[in-house]
Amino acid sequence: MNKVFDALSHPIRREVLELLKGGGMTAGEIADHFPVSKPTMSGHFAKLKEAGLIQGENRRGAIVYTLNMSTLEEALHGFMGRMGLAREDGVDLPALGKKELPE
Numbered sequence: 001m002n003k004v005f006d007a008l009s010h011p012i013r014r015e016v017l018e019l020l021k022g023g024g025m026t027a028g029e030i031a032d033h034f035p036v037s038k039p040t041m042s043g044h045f046a047k048l049k050e051a052g053l054i055q056g057e058n059r060r061g062a063i064v065y066t067l068n069m070s071t072l073e074e075a076l077h078g079f080m081g082r083m084g085l086a087r088e089d090g091v092d093l094p095a096l097g098k099k100e101l102p103e
Helices: 002-008 011-020 027-031 038-050 069-082
Strands: 054-059 062-067
Touching: 002 011, 002 038, 002 069, 011 027, 011 038, 011 054, 011 062, 027 038, 027 062, 038 054
Parallel strands: none
Antiparallel strands: 054 062
């Protein structure tokens, strides 16, 4: 979980995740959205991959990145549990924007 939160601590990495919500993108397509060098972006991609938040696949010489939402969901559920914000049955509390289920 620490790797996930470390990866999420930088605004560029959070914005990369937002871009990938729309589907897979090449490293170059993502990098074009940011005013930093390609080596800097490679470091951000590496941090996100290490945390398990994105996956990279080589397609015809270009790396295409996609989101791995299950890692983010697991980290958030773990964090919510530690903060006492999740019910024992695994259903999130309505205070976090979820609909309350009947008892």
